[in-house]
Amino acid sequence: MTDTHDLIRELRKDNGSKIVLLVADGLGGLPLEPGGKTELETARTPNLDALARRGTLGLSIPVLPGIAPGSGPGHLGLFGYDPLKYRIGRGVLEALGIDFPLGRNDVAIRGNFCTLDADGNITDRRAGRIASEVGQRLCAKLDQIQIPGVEVFVRPVKEYRLVIVFRAPGLGGDVDDTDPQATGVPPLAAIPRNSGSQRTADIANEFLRQARELLKEDAPANFLTLRGIDKLPAIPTFEEVYGLKAAAIAVYPMYRGLARLVHMTVLDAGQSLADQMARLEAEWNHYDFFFIHFKYTDSTGEDGNFAAKVARCEELDACLPRITALNPTVLIVTGDHSTPSKLKSHSWHPVPTLLVADSCRFDGATEFGETACLRGGLGQFEARYLMLLAMAHAGRLEKYGA
């Protein structure tokens, strides 16, 4: 069975066409009442509705039916990478999320400051949720740790959360968490799951030994646990698979990091959709593919704020004319997953998707929303096939076989 990426490498061609992938994070929603409308359907979205009449709609299944993805697998799917094949560890995602320039020799770890009692048992796994300023100060202290033959980086994330990176050639990433997931017991030692990660475990244990000494006067944050120890997945680059020169325009670091993971060029996105649109216009001639990320359809959904998510859908809609004015060959509007405000969390519900190109087969849709997408011409499809459709409509795939 041919791998989809191999198939694309075999069939792809360059014709100078341009593809825009606009990802409204957590776009899909739910109505609050039976027979009601979702957030997207409630929103007044004249630009998206006009595009729905010109394009083809469908529902994207991020991973598999019933699977609610995190941001990592959600975006990998949209980028055309099988999210069940390429897995991103928690430590790696945390490092990407603070814009840490993670390399192939790096082991990334999520750290949690914790509180130890006089016997060395954990009394609080989150160190009393110390202020971020305290976390920053303690991270600066830990960043001084020296271990022969390895570079050590310690960076604050927020409150009790931090990122630790060990950099040295040949380090394995298969080491268990040291968080015992309980209080009243001591933290665990770092244990390797295979011999290739013995050295990583040794480094982690030496790091913990020095950290315990450095933090001994810093209660409630007088120690830390290590979680999600992992390396970058071995993943082909976006350009190597698709032959597309790709740029990411994302305000939030996590999404810049996910784009960087597949070697997209990360552009300065400023602080708002208007900034992002200005960047898109300025860089239009320099790339074949633009990934534009809009965060707030997710964060308002997570907050359970239906009205705020509606407003964010309308804000997104208002930016569309600046994209269509550039006349992309293919424009896709979708989300990496659903985040219904009713559930206040990521969900598994298929994600409204709109694809606009001259080669679209129309499906009679007159608006962009979950119900219209259910009747759409793309049907329900796994997100990892979306890039195949984008490449096809962009005229960038040769015929398969004679």
Added chain:
Amino acid sequence: MTDTHDLIRELRKDNGSKIVLLVADGLGGLPLEPGGKTELETARTPNLDALARRGTLGLSIPVLPGIAPGSGPGHLGLFGYDPLKYRIGRGVLEALGIDFPLGRNDVAIRGNFCTLDADGNITDRRAGRIASEVGQRLCAKLDQIQIPGVEVFVRPVKEYRLVIVFRAPGLGGDVDDTDPQATGVPPLAAIPRNSGSQRTADIANEFLRQARELLKEDAPANFLTLRGIDKLPAIPTFEEVYGLKAAAIAVYPMYRGLARLVHMTVLDAGQSLADQMARLEAEWNHYDFFFIHFKYTDSTGEDGNFAAKVARCEELDACLPRITALNPTVLIVTGDHSTPSKLKSHSWHPVPTLLVADSCRFDGATEFGETACLRGGLGQFEARYLMLLAMAHAGRLEKYGA
């Protein structure tokens, strides 16, 4: 994961039922304007519409979303063979396309006559598109080439195109093209990609040595290049998988060749749909499965002639009463891919499919067209599952598991 063919072999039974697979090549289309109708929807098709009311509709995805297949993978999918697993080389398809009786010991090659200058560099990769009569005469000359231990066949295709077949036990098919894909440079030597194909490359190079001598006075066709060097794929026969005695009724050689590839019996199809219908009627009692191929929905699409494709859909429709009069247990009308006249080429758009059997669940369709198929009971499905549905509706599959 059980292979689908193994599952069919395990569950199949013979009940004397009959299946007709009517393939309208390139059937799927596109409207010319948003909100418009496709070629099939524009056509007046009272017989297909009546069948749509009695059957179930759906959209067939030939290979994967976004992949536009050639005739080979398009038909393999309809025959229930994974088109990503079984690949047909260009040389093999070209040999099938001229009705050459290709065997398991044959290496098939597509040849192109070309023009060499005095220094041996290519000045025209298509030999000035010589007339077919010239090509025939030169092929007759090359067909005299003798190489010890191997049978050599040289057959004209059209103009500068020809087919070369080397027949000997144990020849490998992994040899690179000798066409440098450029002018101003000499043709390449035949290079094997593995040791199992060294002898094939040696034979090819000896063939080219003799051909250069034979053609030296025949400018502009004073040499040839070799492309798409390949053998038949190792593929199970249709009867071995399905237990169906199958016959093909196809006017064009390529489709007879594809049927022969899976060991269907190839019947004399005459020159027209009327001839094909007469053959179907005459042979009705002798086979379980009939593959009937109609070419012109594809060729009119390739020509970009919307009105002509509409007319061909109507011509197809007119033959349906002769099929239904035979009362097949299962009748399927579909295409191997879409060929929208708007795009003038094969495309990836899902293909309208109609299945009629007494066991159909109705979907409310009142006509056969892309929009109705999008709402149809078969949904969107990969073409390689169509034969499973055909076998099921024919009552030819036992229950799976107790």
